[in-house]
Amino acid sequence: xxxxxxxxxxxxxxxxxxxxxxxxxxxxxxxxxxxxxxxxxxxxxxxxxxxxxxxxxxxxxxxxxxxxxxxxxxxxxxxxxxxxxxxxxxxxxxxxxxxxxxxxxxxxxxxxxxxxxxxxxxxxxxxxxxxxxxxxxxxxxxxxxxxxxxxxxxxxxxxxxxxxxxxxxxxxxxxxxxxxxxxxxxxxxxxxxxxxxxxxxxxxxxxxxxxxxxxxxxxxxxxxxxxxxxxxxxxxxxxxxxxxxxxxxxxxxxxxxxxxxxxxxxxxxxxxxxxxxxxx
Amino acid sequence: xxxxxxxxxxxxxxxxxxxxxxxxxxxxxxxxxxxxxxxxxxxxxxxxxxxxxxxxxxxxxxxxxxxxxxxxxxxxxxxxxxxxxxxxxxxxxxxxxxxxxxxxxxxxxxxxxxxxxxxxxxxxxxxxxxxxxxxxxxxxxxxxxxxxxxxxxxxxxxxxxxxxxxxxxxxxxxxxxxxxxxxxxxxxxxxxxxxxxxxxxxxxxxxxxxxxxxxxxxxxxxxxxxxxxxxxxxxxxxxxxxxxxxxxxxxxxxxxxxxxxxxxxxxx
Numbered sequence: 001x002x003x004x005x006x007x008x009x010x011x012x013x014x015x016x017x018x019x020x021x022x023x024x025x026x027x028x029x030x031x032x033x034x035x036x037x038x039x040x041x042x043x044x045x046x047x048x049x050x051x052x053x054x055x056x057x058x059x060x061x062x063x064x065x066x067x068x069x070x071x072x073x074x075x076x077x078x079x080x081x082x083x084x085x086x087x088x089x090x091x092x093x094x095x096x097x098x099x100x101x102x103x104x105x106x107x108x109x110x111x112x113x114x115x116x117x118x119x120x121x122x123x124x125x126x127x128x129x130x131x132x133x134x135x136x137x138x139x140x141x142x143x144x145x146x147x148x149x150x151x152x153x154x155x156x157x158x159x160x161x162x163x164x165x166x167x168x169x170x171x172x173x174x175x176x177x178x179x180x181x182x183x184x185x186x187x188x189x190x191x192x193x194x195x196x197x198x199x200x201x202x203x204x205x206x207x208x209x210x211x212x213x214x215x216x217x218x219x220x221x222x223x224x225x226x227x228x229x230x231x232x233x234x235x236x237x238x239x240x241x242x243x244x245x246x247x248x249x250x251x252x253x254x255x256x257x258x259x260x261x262x263x264x265x266x267x268x269x270x271x272x273x274x275x276x277x278x279x280x
Numbered sequence: 281x282x283x284x285x286x287x288x289x290x291x292x293x294x295x296x297x298x299x300x301x302x303x304x305x306x307x308x309x310x311x312x313x314x315x316x317x318x319x320x321x322x323x324x325x326x327x328x329x330x331x332x333x334x335x336x337x338x339x340x341x342x343x344x345x346x347x348x349x350x351x352x353x354x355x356x357x358x359x360x361x362x363x364x365x366x367x368x369x370x371x372x373x374x375x376x377x378x379x380x381x382x383x384x385x386x387x388x389x390x391x392x393x394x395x396x397x398x399x400x401x402x403x404x405x406x407x408x409x410x411x412x413x414x415x416x417x418x419x420x421x422x423x424x425x426x427x428x429x430x431x432x433x434x435x436x437x438x439x440x441x442x443x444x445x446x447x448x449x450x451x452x453x454x455x456x457x458x459x460x461x462x463x464x465x466x467x468x469x470x471x472x473x474x475x476x477x478x479x480x481x482x483x484x485x486x487x488x489x490x491x492x493x494x495x496x497x498x499x500x501x502x503x504x505x506x507x508x509x510x511x512x513x514x515x516x517x518x519x520x521x522x523x524x525x526x527x528x529x530x531x532x533x534x535x536x537x538x539x540x541x542x543x544x545x546x547x548x
Binding site: 071073090091092093095096097099101103104105106107108109116117120121148149150164165168 | 443444446447448449450451452453454457461462465466468541542543544
């Protein structure tokens with residue numbers, strides 16, 4: 001069991017010391033003057049290996065933009081953005097992405113979806129089968145292995161998406177509101193499962209959410225972004241031990257504190273929305 | 281079950297009975313519109329093998345000696361050949377045009393111009409270029425099948441949800457993997473719709489082509505019957521065309537459902 005997710009990085013100690021994700025003066029501007037929108041402005045952020053960072057903020061605050069920049073889908077307009085000391089130029093399997101819309105390949109069965117990245121990596125059939133078995137077992141997908149995504153519930157689909165990313169054993173997992181479309185109960189059980197996985201395999205997770213509750217429940221650190229332009233408003237370490245009790249006084253204290261900051265940003269968003277200035 | 285069968289058959293049966301009644305009362309001349317019974321008799325004769333069954337020549341030869349079956353086989357053979365040529369050219373071209381904006385920009389005006397020209401309009405040129413016999417017929421059928429497959433393939437590739445491309449890129453997919461395992465399967469619902477329409481068009485064109493360029497097949501037989509004023513045989517041929525067309529469509533539909541069993545729209 002200890003070797004369930006063997007890490008590909010040989011010098012674990014060295015990578016732990018370096019920040020795994022580093023942003024210095026990152027700007028992202030969409031469109032051109034006039035009418036250009038500054039989505040991210042002067043973002044400085046260092047994420048260490050093994051952290052669970054929640055990017056929190058209202059719609060339009062640029063949290064997904066930042067995540068997509070780290071993923072390499074949309075590079076910053078200016079500034080430095082590095083992963084393990086190397087500038088980000090393109091998407092890569094070292095930064096596994098879990099999308100809100102699952103993005104499973106509907107023409108592949110559950111096991112084919114999970115095996116996809118491993119096949120690209122060129123592993124042998126036996127190695128792939130072993131890895132897929134292990135992941136399906138871990139995420140409770142065993143009896144669904146030959147189903148197509150259309151025959152799965154939202155929660156099951158997101159499990160498959162997580163398994164698909166975990167298969168490549170990326171040091172960093174990027175999650176873009178992954179549980180946003182799920183009902184409350186499924187959401188909580190997937191949150192618990194994600195925490196369990198995170199603690200077991202020690203990955204760095206960057207998790208975008210607009211739910212304050214979710215950010216406080218999951219994050220070892222919560223980064224609150226401002227609404228347009230997206231800047232870092234606050235960067236807070238959440239010291240509560242896991243598993244966290246969302247009914248405890250300490251939990252709600254933190255939640256309340258964050259809520260005030262987020263709501264101030266949301267009010268600015270709502271004002272723009274009334275004036276028809278949002279462009280989601 | 282009985283009630284449903286009744287609903288399905290009620291109107292056709294009543295119409296056929298009325299038709300038979302009018303024919304028997306002599307209101308319609310048989311040369312203009314033969315009676316249903318006459319048509320069925322003719323269809324039966326048309327179907328009956330010309331030679332008696334003999335062990336030495338085998339079942340296939342015996343079936344081939346049926347004029348109807350050999351005509352059906354000839355038409356089907358041409359449809360398949362023409363379709364394979366037309367779709368075989370349209371599919372790679374469509375994939376290329378769907379993925380590469382520059383290629384699409386270069387070829388799209390020509391495609392849009394040629395597309396509305398019905399294959400029938402090519403008949404004189406087809407005969408001029410390919411003479412008589414199968415080649416001009418296959419050429420015409422290929423044109424009929426080409427455009428539906430082409431247009432749908434382009435649309436299919438164009439409509440591939442970008443999230444699949446992003447997910448695959450994130451998982452490390454290169455160009456070939458992306459194309460073969462993501463874009464192609466994501467576009468199959470459109471491509472198969474194009475093929476279904478293409479087969480339908482091919483089937484229409486084969487009948488016309490056989491009326492002009494060849495001397496076998498259902499289209500030829502109908503025209504031949506017209507020469508002799510055998511209206512009953514004309515209608516028998518039409519019934520054969522309808523049956524064959526329906527059978528092809530059902531077959532293609534089954535195949536599509538199997539290939540698209542992962543697709544949301546289809547309940548298995």
